[in-house]
Amino acid sequence: MSTITETAQSTSTASNIPDSIKPATSHGHVVRERGIQNLSVGANAPFPPPQFDDPYKQREWMLEHMAGAFRVFARKGYTEGASGHISIRDPVDPTTFWINPLGIHFGLLKASDMVHIDENANIIGGNRVAVNAAGFAIHSALHKARPDVNAACHTHSTYGKAYSVFGKPLEMLTQDGCIFYKKHAVYSEFGGVAIEAEEGEAIAKAIGDGHSAILQNHGLITTGYTVDEAARLFTVMEKCCEIQLLANAAENQGFPKVFINDEEAAYTDHIEGERDVLYQEFQPDLQWEEYKDDSFMSFSKYGAKVQD
Numbered sequence: 001m002s003t004i005t006e007t008a009q010s011t012s013t014a015s016n017i018p019d020s021i022k023p024a025t026s027h028g029h030v031v032r033e034r035g036i037q038n039l040s041v042g043a044n045a046p047f048p049p050p051q052f053d054d055p056y057k058q059r060e061w062m063l064e065h066m067a068g069a070f071r072v073f074a075r076k077g078y079t080e081g082a083s084g085h086i087s088i089r090d091p092v093d094p095t096t097f098w099i100n101p102l103g104i105h106f107g108l109l110k111a112s113d114m115v116h117i118d119e120n121a122n123i124i125g126g127n128r129v130a131v132n133a134a135g136f137a138i139h140s141a142l143h144k145a146r147p148d149v150n151a152a153c154h155t156h157s158t159y160g161k162a163y164s165v166f167g168k169p170l171e172m173l174t175q176d177g178c179i180f181y182k183k184h185a186v187y188s189e190f191g192g193v194a195i196e197a198e199e200g201e202a203i204a205k206a207i208g209d210g211h212s213a214i215l216q217n218h219g220l221i222t223t224g225y226t227v228d229e230a231a232r233l234f235t236v237m238e239k240c241c242e243i244q245l246l247a248n249a250a251e252n253q254g255f256p257k258v259f260i261n262d263e264e265a266a267y268t269d270h271i272e273g274e275r276d277v278l279y280q281e282f283q284p285d286l287q288w289e290e291y292k293d294d295s296f297m298s299f300s301k302y303g304a305k306v307q308d
Helices: 055-075 132-145 158-164 175-179 196-205 227-252 261-272 277-293
Strands: 085-087 097-099 116-117 122-126 153-154 183-187 212-215 218-224
Touching: 055 085, 055 097, 055 153, 055 196, 055 227, 085 227, 097 132, 116 132, 132 153, 132 196, 153 227, 158 212, 158 227, 158 277, 175 227, 175 261, 183 218, 196 212, 196 218, 196 227, 212 227, 227 277, 261 277
Parallel strands: 183 212
Antiparallel strands: 085 097, 085 153, 097 116, 116 122, 153 218, 212 218
């Protein structure tokens, strides 16, 4: 049976771990309303998430950002054979979702390559080819269990896999890592390749109402309101696993770690862990992919149409 481990608590002199953010921290930092406005001064942040009146246009935009996320993951080295998947909930029929085809390198994927599938594994549109069985098991269970989740990312990235073998949550070591404060879990029961529905359901249960999880002996999974948010969380979580391993190694050589305390971790998550902020933070990576090769933008740049 699966075990859910709450996010690691940081070492702190505070006697009470805050369940909610207070109006100001002990450092005097005023806790503002969450949102993208906290990122900029002088002008508005450059990339607010767009709003759509037409769900069909929204679908095209989501698929292009999904394909762009794969290009980012490829450039960062998250590929491993046919493993790894990203899914998005379909805005036209939210009981269905889109996922990448089996066996295509992340760096080659285009928006028009994605497969539209229902919760019974029936391919109902898009690219009518096979999808990863484990990917379907995990993502179908997750989209079903969490109506608020519109996207999910899972790959077999190197540092995520390496850190997962310890079955421990991330410690609060760096500013970026604070977005996982009380927001990630550990799924500690590796049940083999997740091709069975029960394994996917257990992983979805482990994530709970958080946004990410370390899958012991397996890797990382993140979720989001947008695919940009889920992808940003994944890239940061992978980097946090790398930093955790480096810090642990240094600690073994006599260098003690200094933890971020609970109040500051909660404050930092309040500012940087908001969904529109995470969306904004992913855009520079997406810009770079578009600059290098915009072939993933099948609809807006190359006139393709979504196949139903």
